[in-house]
Amino acid sequence: MRPEFAVVAKGSEGGGAALNQVIGLTAAAVLIAAGLFWLAYLHRTRRITWLKTAADRLGQWGNRPGWVALPIALFITTILTAMFGFIWDVSLHIGKGRDPGPLANPAHYFILVGLFFLFIAGMLAVILPLDEKPGPAAIRITRTWHAPVGGVLMAAVGLYALIGFPLDDIWHRLFGQDVTLWGPTHLMLIGGAGLSLVAVLLLEFEGRLDRPDPDRADGPFLWLFRSLAFGGLLIGLSVFQVEFDFGVEQFRLVLQPMLITVAATVALISARYTLGRGSALVAVVFAFLVRGVVAVLVGPILGEPHNVFPLYLGVAVVVELMALLPLIDRAVWWGAVTGLVAATVGIWLESLWVAGMFVDRWPTSMWPELLAMTVPVGVAGGALGALLGMILRGEPLPRPPLRRGIVIAAVLIAAAATANGLRIDVPENAAAAVRLQDVEPAHGSRMVTADVTLTPTDLAGDDPEWVQVLAWQGGVGSASPGRGLVIDQLQRVGPGHYVSTKPVPASGNWKTVLRVQDGRVLTGLPVYLPDDPGIDAEEVPALGEFTRPFVSETTVLQRERSSDYPSWLFTLASLIVLVCSLVIIWALAWGAARIDLAYRADVRAERLAQAARR
Secondary structure: OOOOHHHHOHHHHHHOOOOHHHHHHHHHHHHHHHHHHHHHHHHHHHOOOOHHHHHHHHHHHHHOOHHHHHHHHHHHHHHHHHHHHHHHHHHHHHOOOOOOOOHHHHHHHHHHHHHHHHHHHHHHHHHOOOOOOOOOOOOOOOOOEOOOOHHHHHHHHHHHHHHHHHHHHHHHOOOOOOOOOHHHHHHHHHHHHHHHHHHHHHHHHHOOOOOOOOOOOOOOOHHHHHHHHHHHHHHHHHHHHHHHHOOOOOOOOOOHHHHHHHHHHHHHHHHHHHHOOOOOHHHHHHHHHHHHHEEEEHHHOOOOOOOOOOHHHHHHHHHHHOOOOHHHOHHHHHHHHHHHHHHHHHHHHHHHHHHHHHOOOOOEEEEEHHHHHHHHHHHHHHHHHHHHHHHHHOOOOHHHHHHHHHHHHHHHHHHHHHHHHHEOOOOOEEEEEEEEEEEEEEOOOEEEEEEEEEEOOOOOOOOOOOOEEEEEOOOOOOOOHHHEEEEEOEEEEEOEEEEEEOOOOOOOOHHHHHHHEOOOOOEEEEEEEEEEHHHHHHOOOOEEEEEEEOOOHHHHOOOOOOOOHHHHHHHHHHHHHHHHHHHHHHHHHHHHHHHHHHHHHHHHHHHHHHHHHH
């Protein structure tokens, strides 16, 4: 088989959206922005009073100022909308392939509405305060206008996520469609929404310091609400794992436990330290219920490929038990040690859930590298979670060099672990001899089983992450087999010899690929690829017998990507996105430190004033 089967995207359909859709989206964004600024003008000049009245009435219910209550109420609705749209969008791409355009994908409307209202929620927190200074850390905008730090950060991460949409279109025009969750501009979209929960927690803390009725204690309902917010943070930090949830990860499997460790340690350790006993378990239950409802809506109800998700229960139990130790009085040390136990015992408990529910289990051979990645990430994530918890409890942070060092170390450790997980080897002179056997067709699709012999025979080793046939992007409705996704984990019957355990489709719009991952080896070859005039790609037929070389999986799975650009351009574009992401992380860290320092200064000033009155 000639190597050109892996050449991608010479036609036009793999590029950006049609100009009429770009113009339409731009016009909608301008109108929404103009409406928001007009509302802000009317409110700030006191030409309307209904906005403040509505916010204050909502705030009385939870004993929070209106500039906290209304934005958070709007945020809850919008983030659930965006979450549903995101999971639906991923399932549509897995089941049906690329979009004809952003407005042709119904899931995009939910994502766009969610992200727009995320930005609006943040801006409401900025514009609502009139005569009061919203907390001691408030940012001065004009002589008489101050905005809460959490509101500014919420608007910033919302804007960061929204910018991902036009940048994504530019990205596709330059590099074709990278049909993967981990495309740089895709990470902007989901990263902004995921990190918004940190801004929300900070905003709620600022409101707690400025309650309308200082003598009214927070009841159990508000404790539950705050626990659910940490469950939202757990969901937000889990969005990077969603390809693994569907079983179509395009990167090494060892990244999955590392990502689970990051989300679990930061969210659950901060929850337990902030709110006390049971809060980590409540956060996990809430995350499970939200993800479960979305999974049912997208899978059985809408008829798209189904997904499962991490349980996190084992890590939550570990965190709750570790909180019983006296070490919790030394927050950062407790967070780091708890992160260590979570990254070992907690992840082992999580592996039992993965083995029972996920497409790809964690093989024994992966555990040495798995622990080498999860342990440092867990320690750093635990320390970071403890720092967040200290801020949300109003405790003084460690000295600036230490707290800055923890944040920088956490970012560097996560980056190093991710870089290691992205390292792959594509073997040279490796191939597979495949014999296909036709079985009874299903829903008009040709169904086949495969008998595969690898060369060399030790290509997959004795305990690989997977040797599988993946068929995806062939769904044309709920009647199609597998609803657009079929994965067959091949059975080993001899050295380098594997056979099917179930039929897979190999006709129509389906893209059927043989995949192998064993340690750093990650490679694949096409079993069947359809003719695709939109990107000028020829059919790769599913012959009865054939021998084809293994190549980089990206060239087969991301067929719409273009290679017609200078190599430096892709590197430069990726670095620009990376810098933007680091700026957002820095802004969140700066905002958290500002709130903590201002709160401590405010407490000291109040105590001095009380002493002077005596």
